[in-house]
Structures are given as C-alpha cells and as structure tokens.
Amino acid sequence: MKLKINSIIIVGGGSSGWFTASALNKHCPEIDVTLIESPNVPTIGVGESTVDKINHFFQSLGMKDEEWMPHCDASYKASIKFTDFFKKGEFYHYPFGPGDLNYTKIVDDQLEYNNAYDSWFFKKYLYPKTPQTDFAESFWPFMQMVNKNKIHSNEDGAIPNFDMKTNWAYQMDATKLGIWMKKNLCSDTKHILDHVTNVNLTDKGWINSLSTKEHGELQADLYIDCTGFNSVLFEKTLEVPYVSYKDMLINNGTWVTRIPYVDPNTEMELATNCTGISNGWVWNVPLFSRIGKGYVYSNKFIDKETALTEFKEHLKETNLWCKNNDVEELNYRHIDIKNGIHEKAWHKNCLAIGLSYGFMEPIESTGLLVVTEKIRKLINVLQSKDRHINQGDRDSVNKETKKEFEGLKQFIAFHFTGSIRDDTEYWKWYTQELEFEYEIITKARFSNFSFNEFSLAWQCISIGNHMNLYTNFSVEEDVSLNKKMKNCIALGIDQIFEYWKRRNNKINLLIDKSPTHYEYLKKIIYKRK
Numbered sequence: 001m002k003l004k005i006n007s008i009i010i011v012g013g014g015s016s017g018w019f020t021a022s023a024l025n026k027h028c029p030e031i032d033v034t035l036i037e038s039p040n041v042p043t044i045g046v047g048e049s050t051v052d053k054i055n056h057f058f059q060s061l062g063m064k065d066e067e068w069m070p071h072c073d074a075s076y077k078a079s080i081k082f083t084d085f086f087k088k089g090e091f092y093h094y095p096f097g098p099g100d101l102n103y104t105k106i107v108d109d110q111l112e113y114n115n116a117y118d119s120w121f122f123k124k125y126l127y128p129k130t131p132q133t134d135f136a137e138s139f140w141p142f143m144q145m146v147n148k149n150k151i152h153s154n155e156d157g158a159i160p161n162f163d164m165k166t167n168w169a170y171q172m173d174a175t176k177l178g179i180w181m182k183k184n185l186c187s188d189t190k191h192i193l194d195h196v197t198n199v200n201l202t203d204k205g206w207i208n209s210l211s212t213k214e215h216g217e218l219q220a221d222l223y224i225d226c227t228g229f230n231s232v233l234f235e236k237t238l239e240v241p242y243v244s245y246k247d248m249l250i251n252n253g254t255w256v257t258r259i260p261y262v263d264p265n266t267e268m269e270l271a272t273n274c275t276g277i278s279n280g281w282v283w284n285v286p287l288f289s290r291i292g293k294g295y296v297y298s299n300k301f302i303d304k305e306t307a308l309t310e311f312k313e314h315l316k317e318t319n320l321w322c323k324n325n326d327v328e329e330l331n332y333r334h335i336d337i338k339n340g341i342h343e344k345a346w347h348k349n350c351l352a353i354g355l356s357y358g359f360m361e362p363i364e365s366t367g368l369l370v371v372t373e374k375i376r377k378l379i380n381v382l383q384s385k386d387r388h389i390n391q392g393d394r395d396s397v398n399k400e401t402k403k404e405f406e407g408l409k410q411f412i413a414f415h416f417t418g419s420i421r422d423d424t425e426y427w428k429w430y431t432q433e434l435e436f437e438y439e440i441i442t443k444a445r446f447s448n449f450s451f452n453e454f455s456l457a458w459q460c461i462s463i464g465n466h467m468n469l470y471t472n473f474s475v476e477e478d479v480s481l482n483k484k485m486k487n488c489i490a491l492g493i494d495q496i497f498e499y500w501k502r503r504n505n506k507i508n509l510l511i512d513k514s515p516t517h518y519e520y521l522k523k524i525i526y527k528r529k
C-alpha cells in the first residue's frame with residue numbers, strides 16, 4: 001500500500017462525510033477527494049446540538065453565521081441545562097467559554113491561590129444556602145441572557161470576557177448543514193451518488209477497491225468510512241473489534257419527534273435542556289423553525305412501547321404545543337443506539353469518522369465534536385509529513401481517540417451516578433448498583449480540595465451534583481484549608497461575591513432592553529421582517 005496519500009474516497013454523505021470533505025478541500029487541496037453517498041440509505045439527522053469547540057472547526061473553514069445558519073434551521077446555544085438529574089425539581093447549567101475570571105484572579109493572586117473557579121466553594125461554605133445554579137451565574141455573566149432567552153451580542157464589550165462568536169455553540173439540522181457544506185465548501189470534491197455494494201480486500205487485508213452499483217470499481221490511497229451505524233468498511237468488512245460501553249452507559253433506545261413552536265420568544269431557549277425522567281432523559285433542542293425532542297431510555301427497565309408512552313406523557317406535561325394539542329398528531333421515529341467504540345479508529349488504509357467508529361448517547365452533544373476532533377487529527381497527520389502516513393501516525397490517532405472516548409464515557413456516566421435519585425429501578429441502578437471508580441474526584445475531594453485538574457465541563461457537572469469541596473468538617477479539621485479560609489476572609493473574599501452581584505445586576509438591566517433569541521435570529525441571521 002502507498003505511503004503517500006494522493007487520493008481519498010469518503011463513503012457516506014451524512015454530516016461526518018461532508019465535514020471531512022470540507023476540511024480536506026480547504027486544508028489539503030492537493031489530495032484528490034471523492035465522496036460516495038448512497039441514494040437508498042438515509043442520514044441520521046435528529047436536530048443536533050453542539051458544544052463550543054465546533055466554532056473552531058467552522059472558523060477554520062471560513063464559515064460565517066450569517067451565511068450557513070439560515071440554511072440549516074440553526075439557533076444559538078450558550079449552555080446545557082440538566083433538569084431533574086441530581087434530584088427532581090432541581091437544575092444546573094454547563095455554560096460554554098472560559099467565563100469571567102478577571103476580578104477573581106486579582107484576589108486569587110493575593111491569596112496565592114491558583115484555581116479561580118474554586119473561589120465559589122468559599123461562597124458556598126460561608127453562605128450555605130447559595131444554590132448550585134449560582135456557580136454558573138458567578139463565572140458566566142451571559143447566564144443572565146440564558147435565563148431570559150435574550151441576546152446582547154456584546155460588540156460594546158459590556159459583558160466581561162464574552163465573545164459570542166467563539167464562546168457559544170449551535171443547535172441545527174445537521175443533515176441540512178451537510179448539504180450546505182457540499183454546495184459551498186466542496187467545489188473540488190468529486191460527488192458520486194451510488195451504493196457501495198462490496199469492499200474488496202488485498203491478500204494482506206488492506207482495502208483494494210470499492211464496488212458500486214453503477215460506477216464500477218473505485219480506488220484510492222485512503223478510504224474514510226462515514227457510513228454511520230452501518231459501518232460498511234470498518235466493521236462489516238475489516239471486522240475491527242467493537243468495544244461496548246454498556247457496562248456503564250445502559251441507554252440503548254431513542255424516540256425522537258419534532259414539535260411546532262407556539263411562542264418562539266419564550267420557547268426558543270439559548271440552551272439545550274436535558275431532563276431526567278423515569279427511565280432515561282429527554283432532550284429539548286430548539287431549532288429556528290421547530291423544537292427537536294428525544295427520549296433516550298434503557299430497555300433494561302422498559303420496553304419500546306412503554307418508553308413511547310412515557311415520552312408522550314412527558315411532552316404533555318412540559319411542552320406548550322403538546323399541552324393544547326393531541327400528541328398523537330406528531331410523528332415519532334425510533335432509533336436503536338449503542339454506546340461504544342471500535343478498538344481502533346484507523347486500521348490499515350481505512351479511517352472511521354462519525355457513527356461508523358463509535359457513539360456516545362448525546363447528553364453532552366458530543367457527536368459532532370468527536371467528528372471534528374477526528375478530522376483535526378487527520379489533517380494534522382496529513383500536513384505534518386507531506387501526506388506520508390505510517391503505522392506510527394495511525395497509532396497516534398488511535399491512542400488519542402480512544403483516550404478521548406474513555407474520558408467521555410466516565411464523564412457521561414457521572415451525570416447519572418452523581419445523582420441522588422432513587423425513584424425508579426433505572427435511577428437506583430445508576431445511583432446504588434453500578435460500581436465504578438472516579439480517581440479524579442477522589443483526588444479533588446481528599447487530596448487537594450481543589451478543582452484544579454478538572455476541565456470546566458467536569459467542574460460544572462460536579463457542582464450540579466453537589467460536590468461541594470469545603471464542608472464544615474474539612475475546613476475545621478484540615479489545617480491548611482483552615483488557614484486558607486482565614487486568609488481569604490481577612491483579605492476580603494466577600495469582594496468577589498459582591499463583584500459578581502453588582503456585575504450581574506448591571507448586565508440584567510442591559511439584557512432587559514435586548515431582543516429575544518428568536519427576534520435576534522430573525523433580524524440578524526435570517527434577515528426576516
């Protein structure tokens with residue numbers, strides 16, 4: 001097989017296929033790229049929600065909100081909201097971007113204290129009634145917008161350390177986005193509408209060619225499997241072993257539907273809301289023209305039909321349209337899901353991107369994130385040695401990808417295992433039966449009383465799960481923590497809390513005069529009257 005990659009065939013025209021083609025078009029124009037897409041196999045497209053890193057990818061392709069969003073039913077997303085996860089009746093947020101640490105750092109430096117986010121634990125300790133939602137409100141002043149569904153684009157810089165274009169993410173119809181990319185970013189990609197009927201291997205198990213229904217045999221130096229759950233090249237032909245995550249992630253079915261808006265000004269939230277219900281959780285993804293809803297459940301505890309009934313009940317209780325209309329009028333689609341990955345991401349001359357490689361239930365909106373992360377690795381490897389690829393390069397992609405997914409597995413499970421719910425067998429399984437180890441949490445809790453090594457994502461979910469590091473006992477008993485607390489009080493740690501309050505009050509006044517999310521999109525992005 002060739003060491004230097006001059007030609008690539010991508011099989012699959014879902015978002016992972018077109019994302020990959022767009023990136024190759026822009027960043028590796030010297031490579032001859034063909035994309036084959038079956039006219040018979042539909043793309044997955046459920047109304048996808050993303051995380052902030054997607055912005056880096058879009059910017060690397062030169063994509064501008066005003067250009068692509070109107071074609072993809074897209075809306076903005078500033079945060080993920082988790083409702084009824086820790087316990088019924090409580091919610092918390094995971095907002096995007098670095099947030100506002102400016103003032104905190106000034107005080108922190110005096111304290112020789114190096115994780116500004118930890119300063120919130122002082123507040124929680126000194127004022128125990130502080131709700132967990134206050135963490136997000138303290139560090140992400142744009143939460144004032146999220147709470148009121150309003151947008152201030154911040155060109156005047158009134159909101160500290162907030163840049164809407166890089167901090168926020170999107171909710172969109174990913175299938176439409178793929179189509180937009182095909183038309184606008186893939187002018188050099190050869191597009192073939194045909195079904196791959198066979199994958200032909202060499203004696204040594206490398207892919208030699210693809211047989212298609214109408215275009216005969218096609219060959220390339222590298223094949224990229226973007227065929228979704230079918231995993232036509234990677235699993236069905238190369239038989240790369242599959243590693244299931246069902247030991248920790250038991251959700252394996254989803255019911256999805258689309259619901260019309262009654263009042264987009266109030267319903268088009270700036271967050272994707274995930275609500276924990278009896279046997280799983282329901283997503284609420286507000287796109288520009290409709291709301292995407294999905295119930296992710298486990299058939300360990302309920303069957304498909306019961307899940308649909310539970311889903312409809314939830315819709316009747318929580319959605320405006322469903323409160324006043326017959327939920328039977330909506331269309332429901334069932335999708336079997338399986339959490340897990342393949343042992344390798346890049347095997348011989350085939351790289352799997354998207355669902356063909358692996359899947360993680362969408363509670364953290366990671367589907368497209370892992371697609372873009374894989375593409376980033378591919379481009380990096382292709383560009384670094386003038387497109388020469390050897391086993392070392394493949395290994396590096398494999399190791400890094402596996403590490404990312406293993407981390408995600410732990411992180412996603414923590415949304416459930418950190419809960420105190422025990423109202424159904426499902427929640428009892430997660431909160432009482434499942435055995436697991438969280439090294440990172442143990443260290444934060446008992447070794448250094450700090451979130452220093454946590455990513456922001458882990459911090460937010462930990463706070464939502466009431467992992468408050470400073471307890472009465474720990475502050476009294478641990479000498480160094482006790483000293484730190486006394487120092488903080490002496491240095492006026494209350495100034496930080498006062499700053500958060502003053503800042504938020506000021507921003508709130510500004511937000512009151514701002515357009516709603518819907519009005520903003522209509523005028524600025526969709527250019528409608």
Ligand SMILES: Cc1cc2nc3c(=O)[nH]c(=O)nc-3n(C[C@H](O)[C@H](O)[C@H](O)COP(=O)(O)OP(=O)(O)OC[C@H]3O[C@@H](n4cnc5c(N)ncnc54)[C@H](O)[C@@H]3O)c2cc1C
Pocket residue numbers: 011012013014015016017036037038039040041042043044045046047048049050174194195196197226227228229230232254294335337353354355356362365366367368369371
């Ligand atoms: C229930 C659910 C919810 C999700 N929610 C989110 C979310 O909120 N956020 C997020 O980022 N991601 C989410 N995802 C993941 C996201 O939808 C996918 O990662 C993304 O759409 C990429 O899909 P894909 O391109 O890999 O596969 P698909 O969209 O399935 O595309 C597969 C392509 O392969 C082609 N194909 C198949 N077989 C052949 C063949 N033999 N010959 C030629 N072509 C073939 C098909 O025609 C199609 O074009 C979710 C996924 C599911 C299942």
